[in-house]
Amino acid sequence: MTIQEFFAMGGYAFYVWTSYGLTLIVLLANIILPIVQRKKLLRELALKQQRHR
Amino acid sequence: MFLIPDPVGRFFHRMASPPHFYALTEKLMPWLVVLFLLLLLPGLYGGLVLAPPDYQQGDSYRIIYIHVPSAWMSLFIYMVMATAGAIGLVWRIKLAEIVAISSASIGASFTFIALVTGSLWGKPMWGTWWVWDARLTSELILLFLYLGVIGLYGAIDDKRTASKAVAILALVGVVNIPIIHYSVEWWNTLHQGPTVTKMDKPSIHVSMLVPLLLMAAAFKLYYVIAMLQRARLELLQRERNAQWVKAMLEKRA
Numbered sequence: 001m002t003i004q005e006f007f008a009m010g011g012y013a014f015y016v017w018t019s020y021g022l023t024l025i026v027l028l029a030n031i032i033l034p035i036v037q038r039k040k041l042l043r044e045l046a047l048k049q050q051r052h053r
Numbered sequence: 054m055f056l057i058p059d060p061v062g063r064f065f066h067r068m069a070s071p072p073h074f075y076a077l078t079e080k081l082m083p084w085l086v087v088l089f090l091l092l093l094l095p096g097l098y099g100g101l102v103l104a105p106p107d108y109q110q111g112d113s114y115r116i117i118y119i120h121v122p123s124a125w126m127s128l129f130i131y132m133v134m135a136t137a138g139a140i141g142l143v144w145r146i147k148l149a150e151i152v153a154i155s156s157a158s159i160g161a162s163f164t165f166i167a168l169v170t171g172s173l174w175g176k177p178m179w180g181t182w183w184v185w186d187a188r189l190t191s192e193l194i195l196l197f198l199y200l201g202v203i204g205l206y207g208a209i210d211d212k213r214t215a216s217k218a219v220a221i222l223a224l225v226g227v228v229n230i231p232i233i234h235y236s237v238e239w240w241n242t243l244h245q246g247p248t249v250t251k252m253d254k255p256s257i258h259v260s261m262l263v264p265l266l267l268m269a270a271a272f273k274l275y276y277v278i279a280m281l282q283r284a285r286l287e288l289l290q291r292e293r294n295a296q297w298v299k300a301m302l303e304k305r306a
Contacts, residue, residue, distance in 0.1 A: 009115065010106055010112035012111060012112050015116065015174065015177050016113065016116055019119060019120070019173045020119060023119045023166050026162050026165065026166055027162070027166075029162075030158065030282075031279050034283045035282055035286075038286040041286070045289075045298065045302055049299065049303070049306075
């Protein structure tokens with residue numbers, strides 16, 4: 001199997017790769033968003049704590 | 054509680070304490086990610102490269118490696134959410150409430166993925182993006198249940214009250230789970246019947262089955278990782294004024 005054949009997916013490239021691509025985006029977002037939000041919250045809380053000292 | 058041996062009780066009590074949970078999940082995370090990749094990569098390689106094309110569906114069937122594990126996860130996570138919600142409701146364990154609500158967005162995501170990849174598979178195979186049959190409709194209702202849980206939780210300011218309300222909604226929605234599972238047997242539908250979870254031999258070749266099971270295991274691990282990340286955020290939001298958070302920030306500064 002060549003690389004071209006692999007990406008062509010026997011003519012179903014659109015359906016297969018859209019499925020995999022969309023899944024990747026949704027699953028990545030579910031990991032990245034809570035981490036980013038938690039880091040932001042930690043920074044805010046640390047700042048507040050410094051001011052109150 | 055006194056029926057449980059003391060060390061066991063102590064273990065769970067410690068596990069459920071917010072500072073311990075927060076620290077432990079941080080330490081566990083790299084190992085969970087490694088285990089996840091060890092399942093995901095061979096699963097993808099086996100499914101997209103090694104497994105032969107289907108004799109009827111050609112290469113389009115390869116959507117199965119994300120569609121079916123996602124659909125399984127959509128049901129599994131719902132049961133975890135409802136169970137954790139019930140535990141939170143009965144024993145008022147804060148961590149159970151957090152596990153319940155942290156599961157909702159991931160469950161909704163997997164339900165969404167199952168629906169969309171099903172649609173992308175249905176178009177070339179059935180000739181239509183969507184039909185209002187029992188399997189598809191009950192899975193769509195599952196998505197609305199998840200969205201209802203997320204919306205209800207967001208609408209109530211006091212998070213302990215919100216958790217109670219959400220747990221009751223989740224428990225009521227459990228009736229939908231067996232309906233989804235058995236829909237392909239109870240009703241005539243365009244959706245194919247089960248190929249893996251049959252009592253006798255699964256009607257799928259082993260070269261296709263192994264990557265499917267690897268992907269299913271990888272998605273379970275993914276759920277644990279994503280749920281814990283969400284739970285850490287949720288915990289920190291709720292406990293922002295707690296002494297252990299102050300101490301942790303002090304140590305980091």
